[in-house]
């Protein structure tokens with residue numbers, strides 16, 4: 132029984148999307164990396180294990196996962212957000228990402244980016260890096276130092292961006308392969324990352340699709356974020372039925388696990404495609420979509436059709452590197468959609484929490500919930516304001532999510548260990 136321990140506090144998680152499971156003053160038993168069970172009284176067989184009692188004022192929740200974030204855009208959060216997507220990319224984002232050709236710049240930015248993931252309780256994430264492998268390696272090294280889990284993609288682009296961010300299809304593909312060889316451990320894994328269809332020729336998409344299939348690697352990209360972007364894709368790929376079909380044609384859609392950020396403007400046919408494919412995650416990034424005047428994902432329609440919807444901060448089009456903030460924005464934007472389209476129901480807080488933990492976690496495996504045999508990834512939350520002690524456990528969680536103050540996170544567990 133050497134590596135068995137119990138944590139005590141108010142344990143809250145979502146087994147299903149519609150309700151929070153609340154276990155007041157209970158024990159969660161962890162054997163090595165995994166959850167054994169939750170108990171009101173500790174069974175006799177566990178009487179001798181070590182117990183960490185976080186007290187009556189602490190809640191213990193699954194840690195957060197961000198399914199869509201751009202590490203190089205860390206310093207760009209909040210800047211240039213009066214623009215829409217294409218102009219924002221051209222005037223701010225590409226210029227900013229070009230700076231990562233200088234490894235010393237990456238050495239300044241990436242440690243702080245990773246520190247912030249840690250501070251915000253985002254212990255796993257799916258990250259777009261840049262085209263520059265030497266800088267990308269710095270990002271991997273920093274994640275490893277902080278013991279965080281992530282999928283990290285070398286960005287691929289060979290058209291429709293400034294020259295210093297473009298590589299030939301062959302070079303981009305070779306660099307993707309060599310970056311994959313740099314990954315050595317279980318917690319940090321590679322992901323195939325075509326930036327989005329407008330920046331990739333058919334030749335490049337085809338090479339990346341083949342690589343994903345051959346090495347069984349997941350895929351992340353952007354889909355149908357902005358109306359002008361959707362029109363642009365139509366003109367660039369006239370032979371494809373729709374935007375999703377561009378990725379599908381080149382084996383970049385749902386053959387392996389696939390993250391499709393935004394997915395706001397999908398045709399009925401594309402919605403059916405997503406709902407029929409268990410590997411497909413449509414990643415909702417509400418703050419980004421509000422900031423760039425992109426639109427609002429019809430998130431409850433997608434959920435009610437059985438589509439997997441994940442959540443992402445989309446830093447730096449998103450302005451806060453905080454999943455609690457992303458969760459509550461998803462709820463707020465859904466309420467606004469409901470006001471204007473009464474037939475669309477509102478996303479509940481438990482559903483949004485479920486997306487950020489259970490659904491996002493499923494991309495990583497048995498992660499994001501406290502059921503038996505899941506990896507124990509958790510945050511211990513204790514508000515420094517003693518007034519909060521008066522609140523019921525579920526109210527403590529609600530307040531934490533809406534205040535989004537990382538000061539309240541007092542402990543972080545990844546796979547059973549404090550990090």
Ligand code: GUN
Pocket residue numbers: 201216220224326327353356419445448
């Ligand atoms: N589409 C292509 N690249 C990007 C990006 O960096 N951010 C967002 N929000 N959308 C994109």
Ligand code: FE
Pocket residue numbers: 199201353392445
């Ligand atoms: Fe993005």
